[in-house]
Amino acid sequence: MVEHVIARSLDEALDCLNQHEYTILSGGTDHMVQKRSWAGTKPLFTKPVLFLHQVKELYGIKVDSNVMEIGAMTSMTCIEEHPQTPTILKECIRQIASPGIRNAATLAGNIANASPAADAVCVLIALHAKVVISSANHTYETFVEQVITGPRKTILKQNEMITAIHIPLLVPTxxxxxxxxxxxxxxxxxxxxxxxxxxxxxxxxxxxxxxxxxxxxxxxxxxxxxxxxxxxxxxxxxxxxxxxxxxxxxxxxxxxxxxxxxxxxxxxxxxxxxxxxxxxxxxxx
Ligand SMILES: Cc1cc2nc3c(=O)[nH]c(=O)nc-3n(C[C@H](O)[C@H](O)[C@H](O)COP(=O)(O)OP(=O)(O)OC[C@H]3O[C@@H](n4cnc5c(N)ncnc54)[C@H](O)[C@@H]3O)c2cc1C
Incomplete structure:
Protein backbone atom coordinates (compact mmCIF):
# COMPACT_ATOMS: atom_id res chain seq x y z
CA MET A 1 0.00 0.00 0.00
CA VAL A 2 1.16 3.56 -0.73
CA GLU A 3 2.04 5.51 2.42
CA HIS A 4 -0.71 8.08 2.86
CA VAL A 5 -2.79 10.38 5.07
CA ILE A 6 -6.51 11.01 4.58
CA ALA A 7 -7.02 14.54 5.93
CA ARG A 8 -10.38 15.06 7.69
CA SER A 9 -10.26 18.88 7.81
CA LEU A 10 -8.45 21.76 6.14
CA ASP A 11 -6.43 22.42 9.30
CA GLU A 12 -5.30 18.81 9.37
CA ALA A 13 -4.29 18.94 5.68
CA LEU A 14 -2.33 22.17 6.18
CA ASP A 15 -0.67 20.80 9.35
CA CYS A 16 0.47 17.72 7.43
CA LEU A 17 1.99 19.88 4.69
CA ASN A 18 3.72 21.99 7.32
CA GLN A 19 5.38 18.98 8.93
CA HIS A 20 6.40 16.68 6.05
CA GLU A 21 6.70 16.53 2.28
CA TYR A 22 3.54 15.11 0.72
CA THR A 23 2.13 14.62 -2.74
CA ILE A 24 -1.36 16.16 -2.77
CA LEU A 25 -4.06 14.08 -4.44
CA SER A 26 -7.40 15.71 -5.38
CA GLY A 27 -9.28 13.90 -8.16
CA GLY A 28 -6.21 11.80 -8.97
CA THR A 29 -6.91 11.90 -12.73
CA ASP A 30 -3.45 13.26 -13.61
CA HIS A 31 -1.64 11.43 -10.82
CA MET A 32 -3.00 7.98 -11.58
CA VAL A 33 -1.75 8.26 -15.16
CA GLN A 34 1.61 9.81 -14.30
CA LYS A 35 2.38 7.45 -11.40
CA ARG A 36 0.99 4.23 -12.86
CA SER A 37 3.11 1.10 -12.81
CA TRP A 38 2.55 -2.48 -14.02
CA ALA A 39 -0.89 -3.98 -13.40
CA GLY A 40 -1.20 -5.33 -9.87
CA THR A 41 1.70 -3.29 -8.46
CA LYS A 42 1.39 -0.10 -6.47
CA PRO A 43 1.66 3.33 -8.17
CA LEU A 44 5.09 5.00 -8.21
CA PHE A 45 4.61 7.72 -5.59
CA THR A 46 7.97 8.81 -4.18
CA LYS A 47 6.46 10.77 -1.26
CA PRO A 48 3.53 9.93 1.04
CA VAL A 49 0.20 10.92 -0.48
CA LEU A 50 -2.13 13.45 1.12
CA PHE A 51 -5.73 12.69 0.16
CA LEU A 52 -8.11 15.67 0.26
CA HIS A 53 -11.41 13.94 -0.57
CA GLN A 54 -12.68 14.09 3.03
CA VAL A 55 -11.91 17.79 3.55
CA LYS A 56 -15.44 19.24 3.52
CA GLU A 57 -14.24 22.87 3.56
CA LEU A 58 -12.76 22.38 0.07
CA TYR A 59 -16.07 21.53 -1.61
CA GLY A 60 -18.73 23.84 -3.01
CA ILE A 61 -19.39 27.03 -4.93
CA LYS A 62 -20.32 30.42 -3.48
CA VAL A 63 -21.18 33.62 -5.35
CA ASP A 64 -20.60 36.92 -3.62
CA SER A 65 -20.21 40.46 -5.04
CA ASN A 66 -19.86 39.17 -8.60
CA VAL A 67 -17.08 36.77 -7.73
CA MET A 68 -17.57 33.01 -7.90
CA GLU A 69 -15.57 31.09 -5.29
CA ILE A 70 -14.97 27.47 -6.21
CA GLY A 71 -13.61 25.17 -3.52
CA ALA A 72 -10.49 23.31 -4.62
CA MET A 73 -12.10 19.84 -4.39
CA THR A 74 -15.25 20.75 -6.35
CA SER A 75 -15.47 18.44 -9.35
CA MET A 76 -15.61 19.72 -12.91
CA THR A 77 -19.07 18.12 -13.23
CA CYS A 78 -20.42 20.22 -10.31
CA ILE A 79 -18.85 23.37 -11.78
CA GLU A 80 -20.31 22.64 -15.21
CA GLU A 81 -23.78 22.13 -13.69
CA HIS A 82 -23.80 25.32 -11.59
CA PRO A 83 -26.18 27.97 -13.03
CA GLN A 84 -23.76 30.87 -12.47
CA THR A 85 -20.63 29.30 -13.92
CA PRO A 86 -19.44 31.46 -16.86
CA THR A 87 -20.60 29.92 -20.15
CA ILE A 88 -17.07 29.75 -21.56
CA LEU A 89 -15.96 27.61 -18.59
CA LYS A 90 -18.95 25.30 -19.02
CA GLU A 91 -18.14 24.94 -22.74
CA CYS A 92 -14.52 24.17 -21.89
CA ILE A 93 -15.34 21.58 -19.21
CA ARG A 94 -17.66 19.74 -21.63
CA GLN A 95 -14.62 19.29 -23.90
CA ILE A 96 -12.32 17.97 -21.17
CA ALA A 97 -11.80 14.19 -21.02
CA SER A 98 -15.01 12.18 -20.46
CA PRO A 99 -17.91 12.34 -17.93
CA GLY A 100 -16.24 9.81 -15.59
CA ILE A 101 -12.99 11.79 -15.44
CA ARG A 102 -14.89 15.07 -14.98
CA ASN A 103 -16.71 13.61 -11.94
CA ALA A 104 -13.33 13.45 -10.17
CA ALA A 105 -11.13 16.07 -11.88
CA THR A 106 -10.73 19.49 -10.26
CA LEU A 107 -9.67 22.95 -11.44
CA ALA A 108 -7.02 22.99 -8.68
CA GLY A 109 -5.50 19.83 -10.17
CA ASN A 110 -5.64 21.26 -13.69
CA ILE A 111 -3.74 24.35 -12.49
CA ALA A 112 -1.21 22.62 -10.18
CA ASN A 113 -0.42 19.97 -12.79
CA ALA A 114 0.81 22.89 -14.97
CA SER A 115 0.43 21.13 -18.31
CA PRO A 116 0.95 23.41 -21.35
CA ALA A 117 -2.22 21.79 -22.75
CA ALA A 118 -4.44 22.32 -19.67
CA ASP A 119 -7.77 23.41 -21.11
CA ALA A 120 -9.33 24.86 -17.96
CA VAL A 121 -6.17 26.90 -17.25
CA CYS A 122 -6.54 28.55 -20.66
CA VAL A 123 -10.12 29.63 -19.90
CA LEU A 124 -9.37 30.63 -16.29
CA ILE A 125 -6.62 32.98 -17.50
CA ALA A 126 -9.00 34.50 -20.08
CA LEU A 127 -11.53 34.99 -17.25
CA HIS A 128 -8.93 36.76 -15.09
CA ALA A 129 -9.36 34.13 -12.38
CA LYS A 130 -7.33 34.03 -9.19
CA VAL A 131 -6.09 31.14 -7.11
CA VAL A 132 -6.26 31.11 -3.32
CA ILE A 133 -3.10 29.54 -1.90
CA SER A 134 -2.93 28.53 1.76
CA SER A 135 -0.45 27.12 4.21
CA ALA A 136 -0.66 26.66 7.99
CA ASN A 137 0.75 30.19 8.37
CA HIS A 138 -0.73 32.29 5.56
CA THR A 139 -3.30 32.63 2.77
CA TYR A 140 -2.93 34.75 -0.34
CA GLU A 141 -4.46 35.20 -3.78
CA THR A 142 -2.74 35.47 -7.11
CA PHE A 143 -3.69 35.29 -10.79
CA VAL A 144 -3.71 31.83 -12.39
CA GLU A 145 -1.02 32.85 -14.92
CA GLN A 146 1.31 33.75 -12.05
CA VAL A 147 0.98 30.31 -10.46
CA ILE A 148 2.38 28.41 -13.44
CA THR A 149 6.06 29.02 -14.21
CA GLY A 150 6.81 26.25 -16.75
CA PRO A 151 5.88 22.72 -17.79
CA ARG A 152 4.83 20.94 -14.54
CA LYS A 153 6.28 23.86 -12.54
CA THR A 154 4.40 26.19 -10.21
CA ILE A 155 5.14 28.73 -7.50
CA LEU A 156 3.53 26.45 -4.88
CA LYS A 157 5.82 25.72 -1.96
CA GLN A 158 5.97 22.33 -0.26
CA ASN A 159 3.77 23.52 2.64
CA GLU A 160 1.18 25.24 0.41
CA MET A 161 -1.92 24.10 -1.40
CA ILE A 162 -4.65 25.59 -3.55
CA THR A 163 -7.80 25.99 -1.47
CA ALA A 164 -10.08 27.86 -3.89
CA ILE A 165 -10.39 29.53 -7.27
CA HIS A 166 -11.99 32.98 -7.61
CA ILE A 167 -13.62 33.93 -10.90
CA PRO A 168 -14.91 37.48 -11.53
CA LEU A 169 -18.37 37.25 -13.08
CA LEU A 170 -18.10 40.01 -15.70
CA VAL A 171 -20.40 38.91 -18.54
CA PRO A 172 -18.41 39.21 -21.78
CA THR A 173 -19.79 40.83 -24.92
C1 LIG B 1 -8.24 10.16 -19.93
C2 LIG B 1 -7.88 11.57 -19.51
C3 LIG B 1 -8.25 12.63 -20.31
C4 LIG B 1 -7.92 13.92 -19.95
N1 LIG B 1 -8.33 14.95 -20.76
C5 LIG B 1 -8.02 16.21 -20.43
C6 LIG B 1 -8.44 17.29 -21.27
O1 LIG B 1 -9.12 17.12 -22.29
N2 LIG B 1 -8.07 18.56 -20.90
C7 LIG B 1 -7.36 18.82 -19.78
O2 LIG B 1 -7.06 19.98 -19.49
N3 LIG B 1 -6.95 17.81 -18.95
C8 LIG B 1 -7.27 16.52 -19.25
N4 LIG B 1 -6.86 15.49 -18.43
C9 LIG B 1 -6.04 15.79 -17.25
C10 LIG B 1 -6.77 15.89 -15.89
O3 LIG B 1 -8.01 15.24 -15.89
C11 LIG B 1 -6.95 17.35 -15.47
O4 LIG B 1 -5.71 18.04 -15.48
C12 LIG B 1 -7.60 17.49 -14.08
O5 LIG B 1 -8.10 18.79 -13.96
C13 LIG B 1 -6.66 17.19 -12.91
O6 LIG B 1 -7.37 17.36 -11.69
P1 LIG B 1 -7.27 16.30 -10.51
O7 LIG B 1 -8.09 16.82 -9.38
O8 LIG B 1 -7.62 14.92 -10.98
O9 LIG B 1 -5.70 16.38 -10.18
P2 LIG B 1 -4.74 15.33 -9.44
O10 LIG B 1 -4.39 14.21 -10.36
O11 LIG B 1 -5.28 14.98 -8.11
O12 LIG B 1 -3.48 16.27 -9.25
C14 LIG B 1 -2.80 16.86 -10.34
C15 LIG B 1 -1.61 17.68 -9.82
O13 LIG B 1 -2.08 18.78 -9.07
C16 LIG B 1 -1.60 18.72 -7.70
N5 LIG B 1 -2.75 19.17 -6.88
C17 LIG B 1 -4.00 18.67 -6.92
N6 LIG B 1 -4.80 19.37 -6.09
C18 LIG B 1 -4.02 20.33 -5.52
C19 LIG B 1 -4.28 21.37 -4.57
N7 LIG B 1 -5.49 21.56 -4.06
N8 LIG B 1 -3.25 22.17 -4.23
C20 LIG B 1 -2.02 22.00 -4.76
N9 LIG B 1 -1.70 21.03 -5.65
C21 LIG B 1 -2.70 20.20 -6.03
C22 LIG B 1 -1.23 17.27 -7.49
O14 LIG B 1 -0.27 17.10 -6.48
C23 LIG B 1 -0.71 16.90 -8.87
O15 LIG B 1 0.60 17.37 -9.03
C24 LIG B 1 -7.19 14.17 -18.75
C25 LIG B 1 -6.82 13.09 -17.93
C26 LIG B 1 -7.16 11.81 -18.31
C27 LIG B 1 -6.76 10.67 -17.41
Whole structure:
Protein backbone atom coordinates (compact mmCIF):
# COMPACT_ATOMS: atom_id res chain seq x y z
CA MET A 1 0.00 0.00 0.00
CA VAL A 2 1.16 3.56 -0.73
CA GLU A 3 2.04 5.51 2.42
CA HIS A 4 -0.71 8.08 2.86
CA VAL A 5 -2.79 10.38 5.07
CA ILE A 6 -6.51 11.01 4.58
CA ALA A 7 -7.02 14.54 5.93
CA ARG A 8 -10.38 15.06 7.69
CA SER A 9 -10.26 18.88 7.81
CA LEU A 10 -8.45 21.76 6.14
CA ASP A 11 -6.43 22.42 9.30
CA GLU A 12 -5.30 18.81 9.37
CA ALA A 13 -4.29 18.94 5.68
CA LEU A 14 -2.33 22.17 6.18
CA ASP A 15 -0.67 20.80 9.35
CA CYS A 16 0.47 17.72 7.43
CA LEU A 17 1.99 19.88 4.69
CA ASN A 18 3.72 21.99 7.32
CA GLN A 19 5.38 18.98 8.93
CA HIS A 20 6.40 16.68 6.05
CA GLU A 21 6.70 16.53 2.28
CA TYR A 22 3.54 15.11 0.72
CA THR A 23 2.13 14.62 -2.74
CA ILE A 24 -1.36 16.16 -2.77
CA LEU A 25 -4.06 14.08 -4.44
CA SER A 26 -7.40 15.71 -5.38
CA GLY A 27 -9.28 13.90 -8.16
CA GLY A 28 -6.21 11.80 -8.97
CA THR A 29 -6.91 11.90 -12.73
CA ASP A 30 -3.45 13.26 -13.61
CA HIS A 31 -1.64 11.43 -10.82
CA MET A 32 -3.00 7.98 -11.58
CA VAL A 33 -1.75 8.26 -15.16
CA GLN A 34 1.61 9.81 -14.30
CA LYS A 35 2.38 7.45 -11.40
CA ARG A 36 0.99 4.23 -12.86
CA SER A 37 3.11 1.10 -12.81
CA TRP A 38 2.55 -2.48 -14.02
CA ALA A 39 -0.89 -3.98 -13.40
CA GLY A 40 -1.20 -5.33 -9.87
CA THR A 41 1.70 -3.29 -8.46
CA LYS A 42 1.39 -0.10 -6.47
CA PRO A 43 1.66 3.33 -8.17
CA LEU A 44 5.09 5.00 -8.21
CA PHE A 45 4.61 7.72 -5.59
CA THR A 46 7.97 8.81 -4.18
CA LYS A 47 6.46 10.77 -1.26
CA PRO A 48 3.53 9.93 1.04
CA VAL A 49 0.20 10.92 -0.48
CA LEU A 50 -2.13 13.45 1.12
CA PHE A 51 -5.73 12.69 0.16
CA LEU A 52 -8.11 15.67 0.26
CA HIS A 53 -11.41 13.94 -0.57
CA GLN A 54 -12.68 14.09 3.03
CA VAL A 55 -11.91 17.79 3.55
CA LYS A 56 -15.44 19.24 3.52
CA GLU A 57 -14.24 22.87 3.56
CA LEU A 58 -12.76 22.38 0.07
CA TYR A 59 -16.07 21.53 -1.61
CA GLY A 60 -18.73 23.84 -3.01
CA ILE A 61 -19.39 27.03 -4.93
CA LYS A 62 -20.32 30.42 -3.48
CA VAL A 63 -21.18 33.62 -5.35
CA ASP A 64 -20.60 36.92 -3.62
CA SER A 65 -20.21 40.46 -5.04
CA ASN A 66 -19.86 39.17 -8.60
CA VAL A 67 -17.08 36.77 -7.73
CA MET A 68 -17.57 33.01 -7.90
CA GLU A 69 -15.57 31.09 -5.29
CA ILE A 70 -14.97 27.47 -6.21
CA GLY A 71 -13.61 25.17 -3.52
CA ALA A 72 -10.49 23.31 -4.62
CA MET A 73 -12.10 19.84 -4.39
CA THR A 74 -15.25 20.75 -6.35
CA SER A 75 -15.47 18.44 -9.35
CA MET A 76 -15.61 19.72 -12.91
CA THR A 77 -19.07 18.12 -13.23
CA CYS A 78 -20.42 20.22 -10.31
CA ILE A 79 -18.85 23.37 -11.78
CA GLU A 80 -20.31 22.64 -15.21
CA GLU A 81 -23.78 22.13 -13.69
CA HIS A 82 -23.80 25.32 -11.59
CA PRO A 83 -26.18 27.97 -13.03
CA GLN A 84 -23.76 30.87 -12.47
CA THR A 85 -20.63 29.30 -13.92
CA PRO A 86 -19.44 31.46 -16.86
CA THR A 87 -20.60 29.92 -20.15
CA ILE A 88 -17.07 29.75 -21.56
CA LEU A 89 -15.96 27.61 -18.59
CA LYS A 90 -18.95 25.30 -19.02
CA GLU A 91 -18.14 24.94 -22.74
CA CYS A 92 -14.52 24.17 -21.89
CA ILE A 93 -15.34 21.58 -19.21
CA ARG A 94 -17.66 19.74 -21.63
CA GLN A 95 -14.62 19.29 -23.90
CA ILE A 96 -12.32 17.97 -21.17
CA ALA A 97 -11.80 14.19 -21.02
CA SER A 98 -15.01 12.18 -20.46
CA PRO A 99 -17.91 12.34 -17.93
CA GLY A 100 -16.24 9.81 -15.59
CA ILE A 101 -12.99 11.79 -15.44
CA ARG A 102 -14.89 15.07 -14.98
CA ASN A 103 -16.71 13.61 -11.94
CA ALA A 104 -13.33 13.45 -10.17
CA ALA A 105 -11.13 16.07 -11.88
CA THR A 106 -10.73 19.49 -10.26
CA LEU A 107 -9.67 22.95 -11.44
CA ALA A 108 -7.02 22.99 -8.68
CA GLY A 109 -5.50 19.83 -10.17
CA ASN A 110 -5.64 21.26 -13.69
CA ILE A 111 -3.74 24.35 -12.49
CA ALA A 112 -1.21 22.62 -10.18
CA ASN A 113 -0.42 19.97 -12.79
CA ALA A 114 0.81 22.89 -14.97
CA SER A 115 0.43 21.13 -18.31
CA PRO A 116 0.95 23.41 -21.35
CA ALA A 117 -2.22 21.79 -22.75
CA ALA A 118 -4.44 22.32 -19.67
CA ASP A 119 -7.77 23.41 -21.11
CA ALA A 120 -9.33 24.86 -17.96
CA VAL A 121 -6.17 26.90 -17.25
CA CYS A 122 -6.54 28.55 -20.66
CA VAL A 123 -10.12 29.63 -19.90
CA LEU A 124 -9.37 30.63 -16.29
CA ILE A 125 -6.62 32.98 -17.50
CA ALA A 126 -9.00 34.50 -20.08
CA LEU A 127 -11.53 34.99 -17.25
CA HIS A 128 -8.93 36.76 -15.09
CA ALA A 129 -9.36 34.13 -12.38
CA LYS A 130 -7.33 34.03 -9.19
CA VAL A 131 -6.09 31.14 -7.11
CA VAL A 132 -6.26 31.11 -3.32
CA ILE A 133 -3.10 29.54 -1.90
CA SER A 134 -2.93 28.53 1.76
CA SER A 135 -0.45 27.12 4.21
CA ALA A 136 -0.66 26.66 7.99
CA ASN A 137 0.75 30.19 8.37
CA HIS A 138 -0.73 32.29 5.56
CA THR A 139 -3.30 32.63 2.77
CA TYR A 140 -2.93 34.75 -0.34
CA GLU A 141 -4.46 35.20 -3.78
CA THR A 142 -2.74 35.47 -7.11
CA PHE A 143 -3.69 35.29 -10.79
CA VAL A 144 -3.71 31.83 -12.39
CA GLU A 145 -1.02 32.85 -14.92
CA GLN A 146 1.31 33.75 -12.05
CA VAL A 147 0.98 30.31 -10.46
CA ILE A 148 2.38 28.41 -13.44
CA THR A 149 6.06 29.02 -14.21
CA GLY A 150 6.81 26.25 -16.75
CA PRO A 151 5.88 22.72 -17.79
CA ARG A 152 4.83 20.94 -14.54
CA LYS A 153 6.28 23.86 -12.54
CA THR A 154 4.40 26.19 -10.21
CA ILE A 155 5.14 28.73 -7.50
CA LEU A 156 3.53 26.45 -4.88
CA LYS A 157 5.82 25.72 -1.96
CA GLN A 158 5.97 22.33 -0.26
CA ASN A 159 3.77 23.52 2.64
CA GLU A 160 1.18 25.24 0.41
CA MET A 161 -1.92 24.10 -1.40
CA ILE A 162 -4.65 25.59 -3.55
CA THR A 163 -7.80 25.99 -1.47
CA ALA A 164 -10.08 27.86 -3.89
CA ILE A 165 -10.39 29.53 -7.27
CA HIS A 166 -11.99 32.98 -7.61
CA ILE A 167 -13.62 33.93 -10.90
CA PRO A 168 -14.91 37.48 -11.53
CA LEU A 169 -18.37 37.25 -13.08
CA LEU A 170 -18.10 40.01 -15.70
CA VAL A 171 -20.40 38.91 -18.54
CA PRO A 172 -18.41 39.21 -21.78
CA THR A 173 -19.79 40.83 -24.92
CA UNK A 174 -18.27 37.89 -26.78
CA UNK A 175 -16.36 34.80 -25.75
CA UNK A 176 -15.24 31.52 -27.29
CA UNK A 177 -13.22 28.42 -26.43
CA UNK A 178 -11.82 26.48 -29.37
CA UNK A 179 -10.03 23.18 -28.88
CA UNK A 180 -8.22 21.34 -31.66
CA UNK A 181 -7.55 17.71 -30.77
CA UNK A 182 -6.91 14.42 -32.51
CA UNK A 183 -10.58 13.39 -32.12
CA UNK A 184 -13.90 14.87 -30.98
CA UNK A 185 -13.90 13.51 -27.39
CA UNK A 186 -11.36 12.53 -24.74
CA UNK A 187 -8.52 14.24 -26.60
CA UNK A 188 -5.59 16.26 -25.26
CA UNK A 189 -5.41 19.65 -27.03
CA UNK A 190 -3.02 20.02 -29.96
CA UNK A 191 -3.83 23.71 -29.59
CA UNK A 192 -6.59 25.64 -27.83
CA UNK A 193 -7.74 29.24 -27.66
CA UNK A 194 -9.89 31.00 -25.08
CA UNK A 195 -11.04 34.50 -26.00
CA UNK A 196 -12.91 37.12 -23.98
CA UNK A 197 -14.05 40.55 -25.22
CA UNK A 198 -15.96 43.17 -23.24
CA UNK A 199 -17.26 46.29 -24.97
CA UNK A 200 -18.09 49.43 -23.01
CA UNK A 201 -19.52 52.54 -24.73
CA UNK A 202 -18.62 51.11 -28.14
CA UNK A 203 -14.94 50.59 -27.25
CA UNK A 204 -12.99 47.50 -26.32
CA UNK A 205 -12.64 47.58 -22.51
CA UNK A 206 -11.32 44.01 -22.08
CA UNK A 207 -9.56 41.92 -24.71
CA UNK A 208 -8.01 38.66 -23.55
CA UNK A 209 -6.74 35.84 -25.72
CA UNK A 210 -5.10 32.83 -24.16
CA UNK A 211 -3.46 29.92 -25.98
CA UNK A 212 -2.96 26.38 -24.72
CA UNK A 213 -0.45 23.85 -26.09
CA UNK A 214 1.61 26.26 -28.20
CA UNK A 215 4.59 26.62 -25.82
CA UNK A 216 6.02 25.44 -22.50
CA UNK A 217 2.99 26.81 -20.63
CA UNK A 218 -0.46 28.21 -21.32
CA UNK A 219 0.19 31.78 -22.50
CA UNK A 220 -1.50 35.11 -22.83
CA UNK A 221 0.17 37.89 -24.79
CA UNK A 222 -0.77 40.73 -22.46
CA UNK A 223 1.00 43.42 -24.51
CA UNK A 224 -0.95 42.57 -27.67
CA UNK A 225 -4.19 42.36 -25.68
CA UNK A 226 -3.60 45.76 -24.10
CA UNK A 227 -2.98 47.28 -27.54
CA UNK A 228 -6.66 46.56 -28.32
CA UNK A 229 -8.07 48.52 -25.38
CA UNK A 230 -9.98 51.67 -26.29
CA UNK A 231 -10.28 50.64 -29.96
CA UNK A 232 -13.62 50.13 -31.68
CA UNK A 233 -14.94 47.08 -33.50
CA UNK A 234 -14.26 48.52 -36.99
CA UNK A 235 -10.60 48.99 -36.05
CA UNK A 236 -10.37 45.37 -34.94
CA UNK A 237 -11.88 44.16 -38.24
CA UNK A 238 -9.58 46.40 -40.31
CA UNK A 239 -6.37 45.63 -38.44
CA UNK A 240 -7.06 41.92 -38.00
CA UNK A 241 -4.33 40.57 -40.31
CA UNK A 242 -1.48 42.68 -38.96
CA UNK A 243 -2.68 42.03 -35.41
CA UNK A 244 -2.62 38.26 -36.03
CA UNK A 245 0.90 38.39 -37.53
CA UNK A 246 2.36 40.27 -34.60
CA UNK A 247 0.47 38.09 -32.12
CA UNK A 248 1.83 34.86 -33.62
CA UNK A 249 5.36 36.25 -33.74
CA UNK A 250 5.14 37.10 -30.04
CA UNK A 251 3.84 33.68 -28.90
CA UNK A 252 6.21 31.72 -31.23
CA UNK A 253 4.61 28.22 -31.24
CA UNK A 254 6.89 25.19 -30.73
CA UNK A 255 7.46 21.68 -32.18
CA UNK A 256 6.67 18.65 -30.00
CA UNK A 257 5.40 15.06 -30.24
CA UNK A 258 1.81 16.17 -30.92
CA UNK A 259 2.32 18.81 -33.65
CA UNK A 260 4.90 20.80 -35.60
CA UNK A 261 5.66 24.47 -35.14
CA UNK A 262 4.36 25.23 -38.68
CA UNK A 263 1.07 23.43 -37.99
CA UNK A 264 0.62 25.29 -34.71
CA UNK A 265 1.40 28.65 -36.33
CA UNK A 266 -1.16 28.07 -39.05
CA UNK A 267 -3.85 26.82 -36.67
CA UNK A 268 -3.17 29.62 -34.15
CA UNK A 269 -3.65 32.19 -36.94
CA UNK A 270 -6.87 30.52 -38.07
CA UNK A 271 -8.24 30.40 -34.52
CA UNK A 272 -7.61 34.10 -33.87
CA UNK A 273 -9.19 34.93 -37.24
CA UNK A 274 -12.21 32.76 -36.46
CA UNK A 275 -12.56 34.42 -33.05
CA UNK A 276 -12.38 37.98 -34.37
CA UNK A 277 -14.66 37.35 -37.38
CA UNK A 278 -17.24 35.57 -35.20
CA UNK A 279 -17.15 38.50 -32.78
CA UNK A 280 -17.56 41.10 -35.57
CA UNK A 281 -20.41 39.09 -37.10
CA UNK A 282 -22.17 38.61 -33.73
CA UNK A 283 -21.86 42.31 -32.91
CA UNK A 284 -23.05 43.53 -36.30
CA UNK A 285 -25.66 40.84 -36.63
C1 LIG B 1 -8.24 10.16 -19.93
C2 LIG B 1 -7.88 11.57 -19.51
C3 LIG B 1 -8.25 12.63 -20.31
C4 LIG B 1 -7.92 13.92 -19.95
N1 LIG B 1 -8.33 14.95 -20.76
C5 LIG B 1 -8.02 16.21 -20.43
C6 LIG B 1 -8.44 17.29 -21.27
O1 LIG B 1 -9.12 17.12 -22.29
N2 LIG B 1 -8.07 18.56 -20.90
C7 LIG B 1 -7.36 18.82 -19.78
O2 LIG B 1 -7.06 19.98 -19.49
N3 LIG B 1 -6.95 17.81 -18.95
C8 LIG B 1 -7.27 16.52 -19.25
N4 LIG B 1 -6.86 15.49 -18.43
C9 LIG B 1 -6.04 15.79 -17.25
C10 LIG B 1 -6.77 15.89 -15.89
O3 LIG B 1 -8.01 15.24 -15.89
C11 LIG B 1 -6.95 17.35 -15.47
O4 LIG B 1 -5.71 18.04 -15.48
C12 LIG B 1 -7.60 17.49 -14.08
O5 LIG B 1 -8.10 18.79 -13.96
C13 LIG B 1 -6.66 17.19 -12.91
O6 LIG B 1 -7.37 17.36 -11.69
P1 LIG B 1 -7.27 16.30 -10.51
O7 LIG B 1 -8.09 16.82 -9.38
O8 LIG B 1 -7.62 14.92 -10.98
O9 LIG B 1 -5.70 16.38 -10.18
P2 LIG B 1 -4.74 15.33 -9.44
O10 LIG B 1 -4.39 14.21 -10.36
O11 LIG B 1 -5.28 14.98 -8.11
O12 LIG B 1 -3.48 16.27 -9.25
C14 LIG B 1 -2.80 16.86 -10.34
C15 LIG B 1 -1.61 17.68 -9.82
O13 LIG B 1 -2.08 18.78 -9.07
C16 LIG B 1 -1.60 18.72 -7.70
N5 LIG B 1 -2.75 19.17 -6.88
C17 LIG B 1 -4.00 18.67 -6.92
N6 LIG B 1 -4.80 19.37 -6.09
C18 LIG B 1 -4.02 20.33 -5.52
C19 LIG B 1 -4.28 21.37 -4.57
N7 LIG B 1 -5.49 21.56 -4.06
N8 LIG B 1 -3.25 22.17 -4.23
C20 LIG B 1 -2.02 22.00 -4.76
N9 LIG B 1 -1.70 21.03 -5.65
C21 LIG B 1 -2.70 20.20 -6.03
C22 LIG B 1 -1.23 17.27 -7.49
O14 LIG B 1 -0.27 17.10 -6.48
C23 LIG B 1 -0.71 16.90 -8.87
O15 LIG B 1 0.60 17.37 -9.03
C24 LIG B 1 -7.19 14.17 -18.75
C25 LIG B 1 -6.82 13.09 -17.93
C26 LIG B 1 -7.16 11.81 -18.31
C27 LIG B 1 -6.76 10.67 -17.41
Missing amino acids: FHAFYKVGGRMADAISKISLAGFIYIHNGKIAEFRLCFGAVGPKVIRNVEQDFAMLGKDIEYLAMEMDSYIDSYIEAISPIDDQRSTKEYRQMVAKNLIKKFILSFVEATNG
